[in-house]
Amino acid sequence: MTAVATTARRSIPGAPSMWFFVIGDLIIFGCYFVAYMYYRGQDHTLFLHSQARLNLDIGAINTIVLITSSLFVALGTAAARAGTVTDAVRLFGIGLGFGAAFPLLKLFEYVPEIVGGVTPGTNLFFMFYFVMTGMHLCHVLLGLVVISFVIRNLRTAPTPNISLAETGATYWHMVDLLWLVLFALLYLMR
Amino acid sequence: MKSKKRDQWIAFWMVPAFFNVFGLVFVPLSWMMPPRSPNAPEPQMISFMQSHNLLIACALLTLVYGFAPVGNSIYLIQIKRMSVSPVFRYTLMVGSITGAIVGMLFPMFCFGLGAFRSGYRPSILLMLYDFGYLAFIGSLGCFCIMWMAFALAIILDQNNVLPKWLGYYTLWQYVTELMAAPVWISKSGPFAWNGLMTFWFAMALYVPWQIIVYVCIYRSIKNQPDDELESAWLHQTSPATDVRPKATA
Numbered sequence: 001m002t003a004v005a006t007t008a009r010r011s012i013p014g015a016p017s018m019w020f021f022v023i024g025d026l027i028i029f030g031c032y033f034v035a036y037m038y039y040r041g042q043d044h045t046l047f048l049h050s051q052a053r054l055n056l057d058i059g060a061i062n063t064i065v066l067i068t069s070s071l072f073v074a075l076g077t078a079a080a081r082a083g084t085v086t087d088a089v090r091l092f093g094i095g096l097g098f099g100a101a102f103p104l105l106k107l108f109e110y111v112p113e114i115v116g117g118v119t120p121g122t123n124l125f126f127m128f129y130f131v132m133t134g135m136h137l138c139h140v141l142l143g144l145v146v147i148s149f150v151i152r153n154l155r156t157a158p159t160p161n162i163s164l165a166e167t168g169a170t171y172w173h174m175v176d177l178l179w180l181v182l183f184a185l186l187y188l189m190r
Numbered sequence: 191m192k193s194k195k196r197d198q199w200i201a202f203w204m205v206p207a208f209f210n211v212f213g214l215v216f217v218p219l220s221w222m223m224p225p226r227s228p229n230a231p232e233p234q235m236i237s238f239m240q241s242h243n244l245l246i247a248c249a250l251l252t253l254v255y256g257f258a259p260v261g262n263s264i265y266l267i268q269i270k271r272m273s274v275s276p277v278f279r280y281t282l283m284v285g286s287i288t289g290a291i292v293g294m295l296f297p298m299f300c301f302g303l304g305a306f307r308s309g310y311r312p313s314i315l316l317m318l319y320d321f322g323y324l325a326f327i328g329s330l331g332c333f334c335i336m337w338m339a340f341a342l343a344i345i346l347d348q349n350n351v352l353p354k355w356l357g358y359y360t361l362w363q364y365v366t367e368l369m370a371a372p373v374w375i376s377k378s379g380p381f382a383w384n385g386l387m388t389f390w391f392a393m394a395l396y397v398p399w400q401i402i403v404y405v406c407i408y409r410s411i412k413n414q415p416d417d418e419l420e421s422a423w424l425h426q427t428s429p430a431t432d433v434r435p436k437a438t439a
Contacts, residue, residue: 020359035386035391127372
């Protein structure tokens with residue numbers, strides 16, 4: 001196990017192609033952030049008034065949920081590297097649980113908004129809001145699938161694939177990072 | 191010795207030829223692209239919809255459009271080499287067919303129809319104009335699933351036919367189709383069909399991808415061993431046994 005851990009340490013963690021994806025994805029989201037800031041500057045009052053209609057509580061809870069999930073995934077990766085597979089499975093499992101709470105909470109946020117007449121068509125702020133959080137939500141759902149694969153591999157494979165666990169964790173941290181920026185831009189910035 | 195991959199090369203070079211015609215027709219001939227505003231003033235919209243060049247452009251595209259299936263075959267041949275389920279190949283095949291009908295033929299008919307006969311009422315022309323652009327830019331589902339199938343096939347493949355990062359890049363291709371969804375809601379601003387986020391940003395991702403994917407496929411065809419070719423039986427020297435492959439999926 002230690003041999004596996006040391007080999008994994010020598011190169012970048014996880015599959016290199018995943019790093020290509022992560023960096024590219026950050027650039028794509030970055031373009032959205034810049035565009036959002038630009039259009040926000042064009043109509044500051046509209047964005048500020050619309051922002052006040054968002055559910056800050058659920059947004060904040062979701063932030064904590066994702067950060068906690070990321071922490072457990074990081075601990076799980078460390079456990080997998082150290083060779084304590086049972087711990088790794090448990091930690092990834094808790095991470096998955098917290099991660100799965102995110103879309104559920106998002107549902108409690110979206111549904112009252114849409115029922116209350118706030119849709120992407122309402123104004124430019126809500127278009128940005130729904131497009132960016134929607135794209136992020138797709139990333140979260142994909143991440144949950146990836147983490148499930150990591151758990152399955154840890155549980156069933158005779159020699160767990162550490163690189164896969166690292167790849168999954170890398171992706172999951174990116175999802176977390178994107179949400180932190182989104183939360184700041186959409187919910188908090190005055 | 192003659193190339194055993196001549197069929198693939200013909201299909202391959204069909205693509206740049208096809209895209210050049212595409213570009214010429216869309217931009218300098220008809221100014222269909224970059225997309226006009228959904229809020230264009232009525233006289234401007236009418237003069238565009240009834241311009242003679244638009245009719246020529248649509249007729250030309252409807253004709254050369256037949257080359258698209260030939261070009262698409264290079265994707266399918268390469269996916270067949272991958273260690274993935276044939277479902278991916280069929281999904282890409284049918285996705286590109288249905289996608290092209292809605293995203294390509296529908297707009298050509300809408301724009302061509304407007305230019306075909308003079309005297310249509312402005313409201314009818316406006317509807318054709320909306321129909322044309324929405325079908326062209328907002329035809330999401332088929333292309334979406336098609337790129338998703340291509341991306342997954344590359345990522346899951348264990349024969350390394352195409353590089354893994356290309357698979358991830360193709361995933362963004364799928365995302366650009368989703369990015370265009372707001373064109374059904376917005377009539378102006380960055381999310382309208384001529385908007386910064388729906389059209390220009392998607393283009394900025396798409397154009398380099400299209401070029402890179404063809405470079406990768408070029409290398410993939412070049413590196414394909416001759417005896418692995420599907421048409422290898424054609425070049426077999428001893429016709430003693432029937433080496434033709436049986437019909438397989």
